[in-house]
Amino acid sequence: MANPISMTIVVVVVLTALAAVVQVSEAVNYVVGDTTGWAVPSSSTFYTTWVNGKNFSLGDVLEFNFMTGQHDVATVSKTDYDACSIANAITNVTTGPYNYTINSNGPHYFICTFSNGGHCRSGQKLTISIGSSTEAASPGSPPTTPSSSPPPPPPPAGSSASPLAATLPLVFMTIALAFFY
Ligand SMILES: *[C@@H]1O[C@H](CO)[C@@H](O)[C@H](O)[C@H]1NC(C)=O
Numbered sequence: 001m002a003n004p005i006s007m008t009i010v011v012v013v014v015l016t017a018l019a020a021v022v023q024v025s026e027a028v029n030y031v032v033g034d035t036t037g038w039a040v041p042s043s044s045t046f047y048t049t050w051v052n053g054k055n056f057s058l059g060d061v062l063e064f065n066f067m068t069g070q071h072d073v074a075t076v077s078k079t080d081y082d083a084c085s086i087a088n089a090i091t092n093v094t095t096g097p098y099n100y101t102i103n104s105n106g107p108h109y110f111i112c113t114f115s116n117g118g119h120c121r122s123g124q125k126l127t128i129s130i131g132s133s134t135e136a137a138s139p140g141s142p143p144t145t146p147s148s149s150p151p152p153p154p155p156p157a158g159s160s161a162s163p164l165a166a167t168l169p170l171v172f173m174t175i176a177l178a179f180f181y
């Protein structure tokens, strides 16, 4: 049987691994537009400004605060987002407030369909993507990446991409060691 010190080390390592996993998977709740909520904004760039610098992850929640009957939240394609076209909405939530859980990678496009797209054309539209402090794709702006810059180095193996996978071997190694000493 392993000695008490070894067992203590095992417990500490296991708890540390669990803490790392729990911390990473913690979902963030974002109130869309903060105190403005989900509304026709005073500036058409209001929601792109709101998104700036935010780093969304899978499982995070977008809280759309609006009065039922004054706005809605429709998910649409990029084309319909750009055009504020309401005809082909993918989903359409008409009851506020509404918590949208970010459940897939890639860009997400939201518009209000009220006034036949008029709210959207006035700026009540939101696009987010996962894992970056979004630069909303602006058609017409040329790519700014200098051609001479070297490619970014690849992330180290077993890095933050999968904390559970990264910490499990350490846990097993420690348990094994504990039984040898
Ligand atoms: C969304 O639902 C509202 C209320 O039912 C409706 O008036 C509106 O036309 C719908 N929009 C779309 C794009 O389906």
Ligand SMILES: *[C@@H]1O[C@H](CO)[C@@H](O)[C@H](O)[C@H]1NC(C)=O
Residues within 6 Å of the ligand: 029, 061, 063, 097, 098, 099
């Ligand atoms: C949305 O999430 C927030 C924070 O978790 C919660 O306070 C609120 O009640 C939720 N609203 C709805 C409509 O589920």
Ligand SMILES: *[C@@H]1O[C@H](CO)[C@@H](O)[C@H](O)[C@H]1NC(C)=O
Residues within 6 Å of the ligand: 055, 057, 131, 132, 133, 160
């Ligand atoms: C966004 O979050 C991811 C995962 O937590 C992280 O890897 C990435 O560096 C963050 N990006 C920015 C711009 O903060």
Ligand SMILES: [Cu+2]
Residues within 6 Å of the ligand: 039, 040, 070, 071, 072, 112, 113, 114, 119, 120, 124
């Ligand atoms: Cu609206």
